Amino acid sequence: ARPITPTFGEASSPAVSPDGRWVAYVHSYEDEDVIAVVSSSGKGWPQHLARGRDFYMQPVWSPGGDRLAWVEWDHPNMPWDGSELRVAELAFPEGSLPAIARSEVVAGGADVAVLQPAFSPDGGALFYVSDETGWGHLYRHDLATGERSALTSGDCEYGTPSWGQGVATFAVLPSGRLIVTQQRQGFARLVLIEDGGEARELDIPSDYASFENPVASPTAERLAVLASGPAISPRLLVIDLEGGAPEVTTVRLSDPEAFPAAGLSLPEPVSWTNTAGSEVHGLYYPPASERFEDHGPPPLVVFVHGGPTDHVDAGWRPQIQFLASRGYAVLAVNYRGSSGAGRETMLALRGEWGVADVEDCRTGAEAMTARGLADGDRLAIMGGSAGGYTVLRSLQVHPGFYRAGVCYYGISNLFTLASDTHKFEARYLDSLVGPLPDGSSRYRERSPIFHAHTIADPIALFQGTEDRVVPRDQSDSLAATLRSRRVPHEYHVYEGEGHGWRKPETVDAFYTSVDRFLRRYLLG
Known part of the structure; x- marks a missing residue:
């Protein structure tokens, strides 16, 4: 080659x-x-x-x-x-x-x-x-x-x-028909559009809720697509439409072992009204555990997705299933700025990052508590990258609301994020926060690193030594401030890891530490 x-x-x-x-x-x-x-x-x-x-x-x-x-x-x-x-x-x-x-x-x-x-x-x-x-x-x-x-x-x-x-949500078959992924409130389905424009849902025999990057065969009415569901780990499917009714073949599994159904949680779409009077959507995962039984409403972990221009769907979510299997309810929040709910919602975070997302998470936890789906005295918030930023801001803006926070490679300095990132995201914060230098005061106000002294609730920080998006010195500084103020915290640094975990031993250590930390502050 x-x-x-x-x-x-x-x-x-x-x-x-x-x-x-x-x-x-x-x-x-x-x-x-x-x-x-x-x-x-x-x-x-x-x-x-x-x-x-x-x-x-x-x-x-x-x-x-x-x-x-x-x-x-x-x-x-x-x-x-x-x-x-x-x-x-x-x-x-x-x-x-x-x-x-x-x-x-x-x-x-x-x-x-x-x-x-x-x-x-x-x-x-x-x-x-x-x-x-x-x-x-x-x-x-x-x-x-x-x-x-x-x-x-x-x-x-x-x-x-x-x-x-290469991101794709539809594919063109040799006949001119199209297969497209339709997303509604976190659940996806495959839709077949005939050459004349008629559309119908494909009858796929399983509880799939997420489909990614469909690819059509150039010579036959076949489609390859990555699929998963809340209780179905990701797999590569080939869907044959030559005979009319779809024939589905599983080509490869991401994990060949079946997960016990008793330990998996099936999400329910939920919505609530935020302080701005607009509707927010999310997915509520009830606890799914035979080992961890409790009386009354369960402790709740608010899960914050990254991006922030992204969303949580009902596909396979190992982090959420891990929490549900330990006896926690989980609320995955598609806060203002999330994709999947129309352009207006996606652009609603303009100028409001670090404010609107924080409020949507808080009002979501309050709504679940009011409905008896969560114990309002046992709330935690968890997220990574942009989601970790929301975790830090939430603990600063609403002290005492959450019993604990889990932040992995969370953004804490908006100035360095704007100046040190790659070309694609170099002006991303212009819309999310505001252009510099005019918005300098807003950047400082919303950068958690400058207000670490306001965090008083227990927090677990996780950081990779090779992270180029969130340099280690930012998390080092946060941890030092927490230590000097004697705030209950844990700080875990993983050698050789970047903006996300790649090594199996890191993944194992991360989940073990999260489990121990949440047990101490939500179940203890």
């Missing part, structure tokens, strides 16, 4: 032309991103097809190889804030690489997110997801007439934030 792209910079999202001669890809070097094309033989130097925008994503060839489509956008936007879908007609000069003859933007804009371009099998149309109506829906753009039509509708999501290249 030998490289066919330059050894400097990074190449991503490669797309091979239908005739196999060319590879289009996104090339990133220093602060510039471009769409480039190179010969698949590796002979010759690549040529830039598109440049001048800050970001490019997911280049895709038309079946005839005469067009290329991609998504592009600029700072300070993230792709889910606003992006554009561009289609280019290609020219093929003799003896040269393909070049762009003409191009046009066919969808998206500064306040509309588009993603996942895919050509129809006959090359006459382009499919994509857009949130122009306030929800991520699937559209068809006719390349001959310019007409477009919506293929889905309703208050549900058919897209997801593009945190990286």
